[in-house]
Amino acid sequence: MNTIKSVCVYCGAASGSDSVYLETAIELGRLFARENIRLVYGGGGVGLMGAAARACAEAGGRVTGIIPDFLIGKEQAFEHAHELIVTKDMHERKRLMFERADAFIALPGGIGTLEELVEQLTWVQLNRHTKPVMVLNIAGFWDPLLTLFDHMQATGFVNVARPIRMLVAHNVRAVLPKLNTALDAVHDRDPHGDAAEKVLDRM
Template sequence: MKELTKICVFCGSSEGNDAAITEAAIKTGKQFAQQDVTLIYGAAKIGVMGVLAKTVLDNKGHVIGVIPDFLKKKEVVHLGLTELHTTKNMHERKLTMHELSDGFIALPGGMGTLEELFEIITWLQLGLHQKPIGLLNVNGFYNDLLKLLETMVRKGFLSMENYDLLLVDTTIENLLEKMKRFKAPEIPKWLKKHRT
């Protein structure tokens, strides 16, 4: 079983219009606090991100925020976090999140959430890390995305091995269990650090 003490969560800076998503963020925050998992996230006090961070903190958990300097505005950044890291740019932000985390979870969100999810899963596919990546499919939010990935497999653009790298569940409890049992595939022999 993999030990997950710090998990990075990608999620929306908006709350959206589905109460089930807000409730899932609250459940996730409570699970993190109960299991003594530190939340790593984008440091915002707004949207699903803000709900998640507030819940972890309200339940005496730890939260580390990572935000680029240009987004560090009083109305956006959460100033009550356990730790706050400021980076020069978005790329450095993602590298810092990766370095701090034992695994990753995507909750519902928009373009930024998808961009972060697909970059980190591409890094796993390339063998740049061996950390589990979970997708919390709240109320069918990611159903169409999963269908698209299945189409990629059928059309020969995505192998089943790489499709299976993304761990999917509808509850945070089950998703965390899948992540703890995750075993990364062997790194391809052709991939060397100097080629990345």
């Protein structure tokens, strides 16, 4: 059985309007610490990203923050990360986040979170990698995006033979079982990593 050893978390530099978003970020950070999974994230100390990283670090977990130099002040670079990497630009940041993660999870967030999520989904669809990509759909936050994906397919802009390959979890308890199952499925189909998960899992 394959196991997830590190997860890149994309999420907002704000806390959002519903306290459940912050509570979920904290719960996820603690889960990673408990399961000895490294949290890889954008390096900020504010919003959901800061909450998840702080919760993980305070519970004894390992945290890698990756932040471009121009955001150190704006996003208040997290001081308690086990490892803080400062990059020269966003491109280097995203490359390092990709390289250091076994999987990707998007919590609620803004345009930057959406951009990072969609980039990973695009790379999977183009068979550039087979790492699991998930949204944590807390309080239905990602429902409009899921509806948009359905609309794209219904109108012929997403080929049914190459569907959007994304996992959906509705609570933190479902995160690791879904990620590990997806990782096993990819490995079973193609031990060399040339295939990608082809099911939009909304359970």
